[in-house]
Amino acid sequence: MKALLVYSGGMDSTVMLHQYQKNIVLAINFQYGSKHNFAELNCARENCYKLGIPLMIQELEFGLFKSDLLKTGGEIPKGDYEADNMSKTIVPFRNGIMLSFAAGIAESNNCDTILIANHFGDHAIYPDCRAEFIKPMIKAIKNGTTNRVILSAPYTRHTKRQIALIGNRKEVDFAKTYSCYVGGAVHCGECATCVERKEALKGFDNTDYLT
């Protein structure tokens, strides 16, 4: 397997980077104008450098998109993912866009597999994180590429806690991952991803994640 990882620098994709490091020949970070893209990228750089995996950056121009996750949008709501207002943080079809770019880049760089770290906790709010989206996307990418690229999303039915446990076994340094939607120098601790992240990392030794 010669895999390309869709790699944000967040907790989930960093665990995947470590778990599949032997198969990953290329990591792609997408910069699409979210409030937290840049903070994530610093972590992505550090982890890729440590593991010796090349990191490429793909810019996405999202000026025609409306979402509070973007710098052009409103404030990030506080509270957990179940709250209605979290739907404002949807970037419409973002995973579809990132996966489509990943498919094109995989073909251009002789990768046979795309790895993405969407997980079960995202499902309630984000339609493009659900198995019902991933399944047809697997087929569309396979049939739409000359080399029949495989899309693999092994965490689709994992909870964030399960991902954290894998990361702990793989000795991931969670302090070198960034998740906060607000995008400040330190995690805000109050937005949905911060709440979810704290919950997932509960009881771990290496939980110095607010720095």
Place this chain on the structure above:
Amino acid sequence: MKALLVYSGGMDSTVMLHQYQKNIVLAINFQYGSKHNFAELNCARENCYKLGIPLMIQELEFGLFKSDLLKTGGEIPKGDYEADNMSKTIVPFRNGIMLSFAAGIAESNNCDTILIANHFGDHAIYPDCRAEFIKPMIKAIKNGTTNRVILSAPYTRHTKRQIALIGNRKEVDFAKTYSCYVGGAVHCGECATCVERKEALKGFDNTDYLT
């Protein structure tokens, strides 16, 4: 139906613009660094202006992609689509990327439908123009968007000649469409799209397409 059209300014999508003009509320032109994007855009602008349909431009950064269709690639091969060397003009998963952006833009601008003018003649070379790609993509876009956006590709099983005949009935001015992959001020007449276009427009009155 409130439709968004993926609109290059080429012959096929210009016929679609005219055929579905009552349903199209927004046309999106993608600029991805191909040799002919800019020449197409002039035609797209003219036709949208004539029909009073808003045109938005979506930039795509394709620096990580390899294809002779791009300005960063080699020369455009001459001859018909069946020739082996035409595979060098594939931009990997381009339709997947354009459709994914179209899905996100549709959601952001209250469109319920995406129209795309891929057709049967593209099938031999381009995997992301075939029904086997379009079908799962329809499902991925529906399941991956909050408003369950519909993807419609009504020309998937049409030949370019059939599209030309529709255009002729709709009084499309084919001189105001651009197809040539070389991207010069006038059609080269020798690349695969030029050959295919001449064949499709044979015998028409309004074939002043080389200007």
